[in-house]
Amino acid sequence: MTAQTSEKPAPAEQLAVLTRPRGSSGEGKAREPGDLDPLRFLRLKRRDKIVIQVALVALTLWWIFPMWTAISSSVSFGGIGNYLSLLTQPVNGVYLPETFVNSAVIALMQAVLVCAVAALAGFAFSRLQFRFRETLYYAVLICLAVPGTAIIVPVYYISGTLGLFDSYWGVALPEAALTLPFGVLLIRNFADSLQASSFEAAKVDGANSWQTFVHIFLPQMRSPLINLAILCVMWSFQDFLFPSLLLRNPALTTASQAVQTIQGAFGATPQQSSEYFASLVLLSVPAVLLVTFGLRWVSRGLTGGGSKE
């Protein structure tokens, strides 16, 4: 997973969030960029429309093929009973429902860490003047490029030294460290687009920086912080590397780590193969739900995140 930058001005819906009265910029009103498509206002030729529809359906079927394979193979032998046994019996010592809890706890910890730290840092980078501000900012941003695999050796050592093996925090901390460059980028870009007037008013009223942060900054940052939190949860669900490196206790296994743990439990017989696919399908359920229902937030966070950079 990576963050990106894009160069166009802030999309209209970001500005819309800013100009809406406070309190109404709630999560329910987020819109996908597609809502404003200029292409939709064109009267296309009938023939072109049909070609587009056919091409899209064909491509969608191609995209569905692996997912369909997984689902249909999962019930081809043993039927729905495969799922029931996965929900009640451990596989290689791992209860699959338990992995959802583990994943969720780590994801929430990581989201809280990233949002808190990025909000504080974003305020400093956007609203405070200090020496070497931009130099420091770019030093923070350049770590966007650091791949998780490149720091597994030091992370393993650090976690051992700090006694962080087999603990939720032990996984959430390095995950947060890898997500922070993007978090700071997203928060600062959004904060730079805020109007200065409310901050001026706070200064005139004699508010100190902390009061300004709590009472002026944070309420306006609700929307990007929710974006960031959802992205953090999604990325944490995706992470296989750090759980597999730092969690040895089967009771702490996360959902994406379980993909590896359970591999050995299923042989090559059709029945076992079906059970394996069933476990993969089951493990993907939370992520699929999150993506389907949180997509507008994921999309806004990723595409608006670099709008000013």
Place this chain on the structure above:
Amino acid sequence: MTNKSVLSAGRVNPSGEGSPAPASSGRRRRTINTGWTAAAFLLPLLAFYAVYYVYSFVFLGQVSQQRVGLSFVDQIQVGFQNYQLVLTDPIFQRSIINNLIFAAVSIAASLTLGFFIAMMLATGARLNRAMYVIFLLPSLIPLSLFASVFGRMLQDQGGAFNQALQTIGLGALQQDWLASDGTAYAAVFVLLVYLIGLPIMYYRSDVSSVDVAILEASLLDGASTFQIFRLILFPLLRTTHLTVILSVLLGSFRAFDLIFFSTLGAPSGRTGISGTYIYQSALAQDGVGYAAAASVIVLIVALIVSLVQIIVTRRSNR
């Protein structure tokens, strides 16, 4: 404090260039004061960076000159021998080249197929929202899951691809896809095509900022829909292309699960990438120093790419 200084403190800085406070003494004192305030706000971030980046890099530098296992005891100093070994290992060279090849394939697929999918979705075709979610799902669910399913589909015996070939009457093409270089690469390329969800998202988002009048004018001039895609929208979205290219390039160094769960480098490490290389060498007997040396080299390459990204995006902002 004057109104003016508040304004300048809170002003948006679109070019991203910070100007240190001017040299007047009053201003300087204020800068120092806010400097301490800023330090307080930045403290948690700096703590994270100190441990997980700065200390990590220093630690990597030290360990990369040792022969040592995961217990980190009884290390033997070996100088730059590890670097020499890593750089001359054909599998490592191959893994870096694979990173770049896979990134190139992703970029090619994104700029063609990804672009057209996004444009077609943007015309408001039926079910376009549902289809949008389906195109994004493989990229947004855990890669370990999608790659595992894909890896199983490639299996020699009873794999879905071989079965599908049988069904459509091309049974003669059935084979062990991971046995030879050519088909193993082809399999990874197909997997990469499934993972162009984020570029689709960028295009879909950015096309909404295009001025509808330009499109209407070309439609009146008699352009077909596909001419509009190719001749009008493709050049208009050039900053999006740049975003896609740079983000895919950077992402390719992070794509570890992709290979780990699909081909695991088969045949014999030849489709491996830098991530799987480091992971596997770290787990080998006394391989930690060696893995650290490989990490340092990968970090240097990735940071150069990132530096280029920052310079390019800053320049295109001007």
